[in-house]
Amino acid sequence: MAKITASVFTSHVPAIGAAMDLGKTQEDYWKPLFAGYDFSKQWMKDNKPDVIFLVFNDHATAFSLDMIPTFAIGTAAEYTPADEGFGPRPVPKVQGHPDLASHIAHSVIQQDFDLTIVNKMDVDHGLTVPLSLMCGEKDPAKDSWPCPVIPFAVNVVQYPVPSGQRCFNLGKAIRKAVESYDEDLNVHIWGTGGMSHQLQGARAGLINREWDNAWLDQMIADPAACAATPHIDYVREAGSEGIELVMWLIARGAMSDVPYDATDLEAARANSVRVKHRFYHVPASNTAVGHLILENN
Ligand code: DHB
Ligand code: FE
16 A cells, blocks of 8 residues: 655745756855755655655646635646746656546545646646755756655635645545555655745734744644644734645644544554654745654654
8 A cells, every 4th residue: 555654844935946946055045045955855865755745835826816726636647847937947847646646636535625636737836946955956858856746736825725724634634545545655745835934015024933943843743733723823923924834734634643533543642753854944035944854653
């Protein structure tokens, strides 16, 4: 059967992608940020997954205000890096895993989560920047990403957005779906976006180190309590774009120390997660960058 063995959490600032694409990673401003991902790039090589289930948000790139799915799963064979106004990033196309994606869609919808099925989608910085941070520079002419990716887009741009609680429960359903897939596949689940940032309005530039780190502590140690954090707390404490953090709860909910339901509490208690890496850095453009790698025991 397929199994989720690890989760990766990272912010997705577009300027990080630009710094990599323009060869600026060793400049004074960027160097400390990229140093925080040295461990992660090696870890990716040492723990190469068969498939990455990548939870991200589209920034009105693939989905305009014409149509806004709350949760959308990519079932395509391939995804092209999007043009967000400065031309597409010079990174490889993303290969999908239509068979596993379709299986997860079937299972998760049968578990009463309404997903939108996406057979064609360009992927913006929300997806490509986390891949670049974890996999390093890739030349689209000769390189590819290490494995297929299932993009899972969450609406955190246009209100109403899903609650952290719903995202956490969805993560449990995704794990159940993965574990009911026949093939032996090593799957990683990524939660991306965040941490504190606000890009517009009177509080533009807001960063909240203390809140971010307390949220990380709780997300790791007591994810069920963290999932109960109301929207207004994210917006007040972490800024209007801090709400992207609810996506991390999807990945956290898919880890094996989280019970699917009351009947497997014991099994879940027997499991635990290891923090393999934790990193936090300010500034990166207007955003506080947070990063975690958790492994299932
Ligand atoms: C920035 C951060 C984001 O999450 C985003 O989607 C766009 C810009 C920034 O900090 O510049
Ligand atoms: Fe964003």
